[in-house]
Amino acid sequence: MMEDDLRQMIGRVQRGTLSRRGFVKRMAALGITAPMATQLLAITGAAPAAAQSGSVPAYAPSRRGGGGALKILYWQAATLLNPHFGSGTTNNDASRVFYEPLAGWATDGTLFPILAAEIPSTDNGGISADGRTITWKLKRGVKWHDGVEFSADDVVFNWEYAKNPATAAVTSGSYRDVNVVKVDDYTVRVEFAQPSPFWADAFVAAAGQMIPKHLFKDFVGANARDAPTNLRPVGTGAYKFVSFAPGDNLRAELNPNYHRENRPYFDTLEIKGGGDAASAARAVLQTGDYDYAWSLQVEDAILKRLEEAGKGRVNIVDGGSIEFVQLNTTDPNREVDGERSSIKTEHPAFRDPAVRQAMALLIDRGALEQHIYGRGGPATANFLNNPPRFVSPNTRWEFSIQKANEILDRAGWARGRDGIRAKDNVRLKFVFQTSVNAPRQRTQAIYKQAAQRAGIDLELKSVTASVFFSSDVANPDTYVKLFADMQMYTTTMPQADPERFMNQYTSWECSTKANNWQGRNIVRFRSEEYDALFRQAQGELDPVKRASLFIRMNDMVVNSNYIIPLVKRPTVSASLNNLNPVLSAWDGTIWLLGDWYRTT
């Protein structure tokens, strides 16, 4: 079932010879889920599509204000309020209260216009036929909090500000490879060097938050740090700045001139930071002191117990984050040219597909979901799990020690006297590393137990998270080096498009000594076929074709078994029963704060 059939069927729906329901039914028979099928239908122009009605929940209040105070709790506190400097979710979210991008990501992976009048598409002429230019039409009559009008100059300024290397903005990656031109006061053109089917990075979501030109224009480059506005933001958002204590508390109040009708609902806003996730959950679910608690990495059993108090509920938003295992393609125990895990070597055991297949059969994902992660970690067989239009229907996961044993027996890996299998002096004894984190250590233990019954010995190693995830070149224990046979961690997918996500298996991204282990391909997966597919997807303007390319890439890495996906990691948060937060898997918690309201 590939894109040709798909396209034919979509064409029939468009011509009216096939009903939408019939389409979804046929897709279901082919193993494609209903949300994926409807999304395929929804794509009109090039991906990513604009938000449909229903992408964002309806907003009920019929007038601005009057909602009292909104109190949000983050167990990690924001430390700065300039979106171009904000490393990390908390800072991005805090500045998002005041600053807005041209568009944000709704949770179904579609774009929702905020400062833009509409989402560019081929139909409205926003996307050029060659896929090299995107034209944004800006909303008119938007005012900064100090009363100055928002215009195309601000948009162009943000590009200049972020791409300047001396500014040292964390957003520079989104801006340095594009060219931005002002067409008129309310139109901006973004130009790419290559045809770019994925163009929604610059000016979109967290990296796209607009700072005002008239307050920042003297602080571009090395003195960017000195801008007084860094700590007293003046944005276009639904709430205006009141006070900020870095690492503690952020306060804001209703913006009476907000550009979206009847919004916001709340009169004041407070975001308190610090503490720990479990007590943040308590403060919402059990005592009701706060309205919303962000990212609750707390055992699901505890959350369920707290929910029983009846005051609040747990929100689970399914995104692209995934907890997975990597089997090293290279040999961590041999040094070539002074480099361990060099791409010039092959892993002595994992080069045999039978061993990899056995490894994939030996992890009980059902048990991980049931006993460790709960609602916070549904088992999955795919590496690429969202948005629905990119999810492969072709993969299955299975847990079977018996099958693993059979496969290894057949491949000639015989048990030695100590019960560990070996072949040609290679013993199936692996170092399995991960970061220090309770659920990960429990997963390691489950894996080890099952592997033992198949004659594979796993030596468990856990590294402090601050070391494991650091980019310290001198430290041998960082995850980017992978000086172990296998490792496990969670990788995140920041955008509703898999291009940036799936580049981590291209051969030019290999993490090696030559690039200071900064390449994203940590497992050092190399395949010419994969590289070709990825290059094709990068330039493919047809959304259906592009989706099928990414599905094939997912199947390739998953079927190679070098990558063993374990569980999806949706974001978990808590809110009071009467609060209606608008959350998204592809954008920050605060992305549409203006639409939050309370049902009374």
Add this chain to the structure above:
Amino acid sequence: MLQYLTRRLLIAIPSLLGISVILFTILALAPGDPFEELATNPAIPPDVRAHLRASLGMDDPVHLRYFAWLTSMLHGEWGFSFVSRIPVDQLILQRLPTTIAVIGTSQIVALCIALPVGVFAATRPYSLFDQIANTLAFIGFSLPTFFTGLLMILLFSIHLGWLPFVFRTSIDATGWRWWWEMARQSIMPIMVLGLFQGAAWTRYVRSAVLDVIRLDHVTTARAKGISEGSVTLKHVVRNAMIPVVTLVALQMPAVFGGAIVTEQIFRVPGVGSLLITAILANDTPVIMGVTFVFACLVVFFNLVADILYGWLDPRISFR
């Protein structure tokens, strides 16, 4: 006296330098970097991260970084936080009022418990009161603050629902209501710290007073017919205070340094929580700033304790 002061202050300089060298080297040797969160975010290319490191001078050799820090420190510039990109002294000053209010009050509470209970228990050793005070003191300082803190939250916030357990610096009320709200949210952290400290000090006060109360000059004073109360106050307590003053003086830097665990549990935005978040984020300038201030305060309060000895016991002279 003045000569003594100058000499002590001069001696402090090399020791502070030594402390700063040790701190800086340990921080430089510690693994990790402030842009760890960027490392797992695929939207941010690795070379952006490398450039950020370079722009903050993190790739320079340790000794160069140390001298850069030292010279700017001598100029009165404390450097700026890698994470929030604002000056370190501002960050610390923002945290000081809350820290002094909460930790300071808890120390006063501790003294108010330790002095009367300790003295009273020592004047009636092995009485029922002494037994009870001893038992409670033992329990008090064997329970760690994170444990009593959580117990209090469970009891007063969740079970009874009387007190909030999230400390807010932005209380909207004014006047009496403000004070009331402030007291409600501060009472748990203050009591947790105060009772813990008070229990430890009670034991010290009791043993110090017990040592003095058996001395001959006390017996003499009693023989002269001075009332029991004034014997205790003038002849016993004043002499027994010397070891206690050392303890209290050495505890004073903590009033500024905050209490890391308790601040974290109750979300009190004090210097302690600033320090721990800076450590977790590998924010070297902030860690240096806070620990260095702490070192200075320890040196300073040592000096204060030495001077107080002279006032309490004129036989001690300064040379």
